[in-house]
Amino acid sequence: MPKGKAHRSSNSDPDFLIGLGALYLAQNLLDPAEEALAKIPSEHNLYGAAAEMQIEIHSRKGNFQELVLLGEELVIRGNNSTWLAAKIGAAYYRLGQTSAAKSFCLESMRDIPDNSEVRGRLRSLRPLNHRPKIEALITGGPEFGISPHVALDCIAPIIWGGRPTSCCFGDQLLSNDSQADQRNFYLEFAAKLYQTFGIFTAFFPYVALNHNQCAPLIKLFFSLDPLVFDRVEDIKQSAWSDFEKQERGSKHRLEYLEKEGALLGYPQCCVKWAQSNRRSNKSIERLALTALIEEEYVCSLEGGEAVPPGLAYFAHEFYPCNPRCPAAEQAGIEIFEHYKKTEALLLDLYCQYVLPLNKAKMYYPESRYVDFVNNFNDSIIRVLKIEEFKKTHQDFDLYREEMSVILKEHPYFENLEALPLVYAMAKQ
């Protein structure tokens, strides 16, 4: 066989093409990847896999119309993956078709149990009739998915007082390895939490809409009060109705943020601040980080005399309107007082660990929080080290060096607008 012909035939071999497409995609070389994958015929059994890569390419290129067309074709061909539903939902959102976006986004979270289902499951169970030991929460929690941070930040304040309701995101849990049985994982999680601590867990499947993105987001609410189910359902209705209204050109009212803030005991000034900034499409994460850096810089100039902000960061999901917001600091003090009366060990952990970690998460974009949970011990050591620098050095130089190490390890950090401020301050 002439050499040229053999070469041509291997170039059109679907196995070869899909490997090539994957390689290009991994390098973010989108045009050549698209070209290689497009040569795989639709009747070939690798077509589905190739089309999923094309979906990813359309998503990265911002070709939302093409994404929706191909995505719906794959759905008709029997692809019912939650990944695909999330991609189609996000594309519809970017096209301004929020009703279609809603149904695909909800479909992508179909493994999240309904609150009525959770409530029904818990009705058949009885909680243990004694207050658990803090050690049991920390050492036993991981067995059913409670990460150390969620244990101390969300569960402890419910058991030992300080907060009536708390919440975390789904990716803060130590989830099961197989995504296959997520529904059962969540139901088991809620059952264990109720049996062991008497805590009710309500689920809120929604989407993150920051920076013009639309990605599925699951929030879990914890409370000793079974009314939490009704209140979370109300928040869910309100949030999705808001989401859909965007289509008809009305302003995103974000009323659900007020309901959520009231349920979680957040100060009204901070809720209003978050709401109005989100309405005008500003990132509260960035605003809060900038304000924190400014405040810490001012403190560092006083050479360890000033107490840096801390108490306002009483809950991981919460952003204070100002690092020194009196209402937010008061909420932090109330938790402190509760622990002082009930659990000395918990008080220590709260001061040494929960508050510094909540403050430090401001430096970590939410999407990377999962790294934080998975590398927990390294993260906390680094966080405490940075906190020490900020307290004792007047010129921020060591702080800046430490931040540049983080920057090298986590390039996504560069996206934060507040970063140039750190450098500008260090150079002054």
Ligand SMILES: [Zn+2]
């Ligand atoms: Zn406030």
